[in-house]
Amino acid sequence: MTSLKTPLHAWHTGHGARMGLFGGYDMPLWYASAKDEHLAVLNHAGIFDTSHMAVVLVDGPGAVDLLQFCFTNDLTACLGPRKAPLKPGRAVYGAFLDAQGHVIDDAIVFMLTTEAFMVVVNAGMGPAVAGHLVQHGGAYAARVTDLSGQVGKMDVQGPMAARILYDVLAEPETVFDAMPYFSFKGGFTDAMPSWGAVVTRQGVPLLLSRTGYTGEFGFELFSDSEQIVVLWEAILAAGAPHGAVPCGLAARDSLRAGAGLPLSHQDIGAWPFCRHPWPFALPYRPGTQDFSKPFLGDTALQGCQGPYTYPFIGRDLRKVTLPAEVLDVNGRSIGDVLTCVTDMAIGWHEGRVFSIRSPDRPKDFRGGGLCCGFVRVADPLPLDSPLVLKDKRRRIDVRIVKDIRPDRTARQPMHTLLQPKEE
Amino acid sequence: MKELSEVNLPEDVRYTKDHEWARPKGETFQIGITDFAQDQLGDIVFVELPEIGDRFESGDEFGTVESVKAVSELFMPMGGEVVAINEALEDSPELVNTAPYTDGWMLEIKTGDSAAYDQLMDRAAYLDMLKGLEE
Numbered sequence: 001m002t003s004l005k006t007p008l009h010a011w012h013t014g015h016g017a018r019m020g021l022f023g024g025y026d027m028p029l030w031y032a033s034a035k036d037e038h039l040a041v042l043n044h045a046g047i048f049d050t051s052h053m054a055v056v057l058v059d060g061p062g063a064v065d066l067l068q069f070c071f072t073n074d075l076t077a078c079l080g081p082r083k084a085p086l087k088p089g090r091a092v093y094g095a096f097l098d099a100q101g102h103v104i105d106d107a108i109v110f111m112l113t114t115e116a117f118m119v120v121v122n123a124g125m126g127p128a129v130a131g132h133l134v135q136h137g138g139a140y141a142a143r144v145t146d147l148s149g150q151v152g153k154m155d156v157q158g159p160m161a162a163r164i165l166y167d168v169l170a171e172p173e174t175v176f177d178a179m180p181y182f183s184f185k186g187g188f189t190d191a192m193p194s195w196g197a198v199v200t201r202q203g204v205p206l207l208l209s210r211t212g213y214t215g216e217f218g219f220e221l222f223s224d225s226e227q228i229v230v231l232w233e234a235i236l237a238a239g240a241p242h243g244a245v246p247c248g249l250a251a252r253d254s255l256r257a258g259a260g261l262p263l264s265h266q267d268i269g270a271w272p273f274c275r276h277p278w279p280f281a282l283p284y285r286p287g288t289q290d291f292s293k294p295f296l297g298d299t300a301l302q303g304c305q306g307p308y309t310y311p312f313i314g315r316d317l318r319k320v321t322l323p324a325e326v327l328d329v330n331g332r333s334i335g336d337v338l339t340c341v342t343d344m345a346i347g348w349h350e351g352r353v354f355s356i357r358s359p360d361r362p363k364d365f366r367g368g369g370l371c372c373g374f375v376r377v378a379d380p381l382p383l384d385s386p387l388v389l390k391d392k393r394r395r396i397d398v399r400i401v402k403d404i405r406p407d408r409t410a411r412q413p414m415h416t417l418l419q420p421k422e423e
Numbered sequence: 424m425k426e427l428s429e430v431n432l433p434e435d436v437r438y439t440k441d442h443e444w445a446r447p448k449g450e451t452f453q454i455g456i457t458d459f460a461q462d463q464l465g466d467i468v469f470v471e472l473p474e475i476g477d478r479f480e481s482g483d484e485f486g487t488v489e490s491v492k493a494v495s496e497l498f499m500p501m502g503g504e505v506v507a508i509n510e511a512l513e514d515s516p517e518l519v520n521t522a523p524y525t526d527g528w529m530l531e532i533k534t535g536d537s538a539a540y541d542q543l544m545d546r547a548a549y550l551d552m553l554k555g556l557e558e
Contacts, residue, residue: 018424018465034491035466250465250492317469321494342468342491369468369491393487393494 004124006051007152007228017248023123025052028248035344037251041214042345042357044243045158047235048252050213050220051228054126055147058133059116062140067117070096070136071109072273074283074293083286086111088193091182091211094281095264096121096129101272101300105129106264106281108211110184113193118207122264124148136296151188152228156235157218157255159357159409160242162417165208165219167238170199175208176418181411184209188222204231210414213252215259217409217417257373258343258405260311267309267338267374273297274304275380277311307335307376312387312398313353314371317342320391326375327388327395335377337389344369346405358407371396372404424462427553431458433524437500437543440552444524445500445540451507452540454500454530456488458523459553465490467519470512472529477505481539485530488519500543503534 003026013019017028028049030037040046058067068075073094077083086092091110095103105125110118121129126148133144156164166172175185175198186198186207198208207222223231236246253263260277262268268276282301283292291298319340326335345356347368354361375387375398385400409417436444442460446453461467469489479485480502487494509528512518519527534540544552 016424018463029492030465033466035468038491254491318471318489319494342489344468344491393484393496 004052004149006049007225008049008051008154008232011229011232012049015246020249022249023052023125025123027052028246030248030250031246034248034250034254037245037247038254038344039356040243040245041158041216041247041251041255042355043158044245045156045160045164045218045239046214046247046251047232047239047244048155048157048247049232050153050155051151051225052123053153054121054123054129055151055153055222056119056121056126056130056133057116057145057147058119058142059112059145060140060142061115062137062142063115063117066133066137066140066142067109067119068293068295069140070133070296071107072097072282072295072297073109074291075109075111077283077292081286083292088113089183089185091184091209093182093278095268095273096132097273097295097297097300099297099300101274101297101304102270103264103268103273104132106262106268110207110209112187116193125264150225152223152225152231153220154228154232154235155212155214155218155220156239156244157212157214157216158244159217159412159417160239160244161218162414164235164239164242164244166418168200168234169208170201176414179210179414181210184211188224200231200234202230202234204234206231212410213259213261214255215261215405215408215410216255217412254341254343257339257341258346259408259410260404262374263339271307271376272300272304274301275306276309277374306380307378308380309338309374309376310381310400311402311404312373312375312389313346313401313404314389314396314398315348317344317369317371318394318396319371320389320394320396322391324389324391326377327390329386329388331388334379334387335375337373338376339373340371340389341373342369343372343405346370346372353401353404353406355405355407357409371398375400425458427550427557430462430553431524432546432550434546436524437540437545438549439498439500439543441498443498443500445543446524447540448531451531451533452501452503453528454532455523455528456497456519457549461520461523461527464488464495465492467516470516470519470529472508472512473505475505475508479503479505479532481536488516497529499532501532501534501539502536503532505530506533507531
């Protein structure tokens with residue numbers, strides 16, 4: 001099978017990227033240095049080609065009801081701690097499950113209008129998710145359109161992201177006004193209601209979303225696939241004075257793992273979507289284990305007995321290679337390792353994990369890197385449980401944690417990141 | 424990623440199919456990984472080496488190099504006893520990326536079988552093998 005290519009493929013190979021297959025696409029793994037790319041997103045900004053991701057449009061008078069049945073999050077009760085209904089210009093994370101409660105894919109659903117939604121899923125998953133929606137869509141007046149391969153997408157992530165886009169957008173002040181985490185503006189086809197609300201100085205219309213997959217402040221940019229190369233080069237040029245670098249999938253993986261975010265088909269997959277660190281993806285009524293709506297897979301999740309998924313952190317940056325087992329302190333095998341990478345921006349200091357961007361980090365703290373990821377075990381484990389991860393070569397000591405990389409910037413208010421850089 | 428024409432392949436070392444190199448140094452041999460190997464691995468963030476005095480056969484795993492993404496084994500180009508390890512790699516594993524044949528050396532071994540060195544690939548043979556990998 002030949003691999004798929006994004007419109008930026010020639011740019012990547014022309015700039016010395018080490019390429020690798022991901023989701024059927026030949027993608028950049030890193031350019032000069034995966035470590036420097038990871039650190040750039042913490043310190044400045046990183047620019048990622050994410051055109052391999054798939055976009056599915058769901059519209060019509062029954063679109064909400066179809067998504068309410070197929071998508072795990074409750075579109076009528078998901079915004080903020082008070083669980084307000086989703087509204088146009090806002091997005092929400094969740095998953096599509098089968099009747100067994102197993103994950104088909106995870107997704108962000110963007111509400112374009114009360115009757116139109118953009119569903120962003122993983123590389124190569126457009127046909128599967130669109131097919132799933134069509135299969136369950138018979139009773140709903142909704143149209144499902146797979147836009148795989150027609151949408152250009154890139155992510156600008158890191159504390160300098162807004163300042164970089166400020167130099168690229170035609171009317172940045174207007175665009176950035178009232179743009180909280182998980183909100184978006186604009187559109188990339190003239191059929192989208194806010195098309196034209198976000199346009200670059202070069203005239204490229206965008207859908208600009210305050211989302212990402214790094215845990216750090218930043219944006220995802222959607223455009224027509226034919227305009228993504230122009231957009232990419234404009235943003236790289238504007239980003240260079242701010243320390244921005246192009247980043248590959250290696251840094252994307254280590255950043256997302258450090259941010260405690262799952263990789264679909266690795267950390268979530270063909271097992272029940274429950275007892276994991278992402279309860280916000282499920283429609284729990286606040287303070288209860290009850291769901292606020294019925295949805296496909298819900299009965300399988302009620303009274304779910306696991307397996308249990310937890311984030312972990314190692315003692316140093318040494319990793320195990322998958323497949324790897326999880327052992328308890330008595331050496332008994334209790335599960336398997338889902339993800340194990342090194343977050344180069346964090347390190348231990350006197351019993352606490354700091355990031356190189358932690359405001360209260362010790363003087364001269366250099367991070368050094370820690371192994372981290374997710375384990376899946378049969379029975380529940382308390383926080384701080386010591387475990388041993390074992391591959392064919394080595395055993396490493398790790399600890400169950402609540403969260404991995406501290407002091408992430410994803411939710412930081414926009415205005416604080418438009419000011420000239422402190423320090 | 425380097426083009427083959429950009430890969431540094433010095434004449435004064437011999438090469439293995441696993442992308443290690445060996446270089447005679449007086450009575451001993453110095454060992455490391457090739458420029459091709461470090462380029463394939465990407466950023467090296469940790470190097471795990473044996474202890475001085477450890478003995479290995481040719482082809483034995485003697486340690487690991489770890490990038491942000493993966494852990495890879497290191498294999499002995501020839502049998503022998505470890506007489507020195509590059510302690511600088513503990514704090515500066517990136518030396519393997521920046522200077523794989525010099526400051527990024529890994530081990531020094533004493534061998535009873537110097538003839539094993541002559542059986543390793545010279546530059547031309549290793550380059551031919553790399554060309555074969557590209558096809």
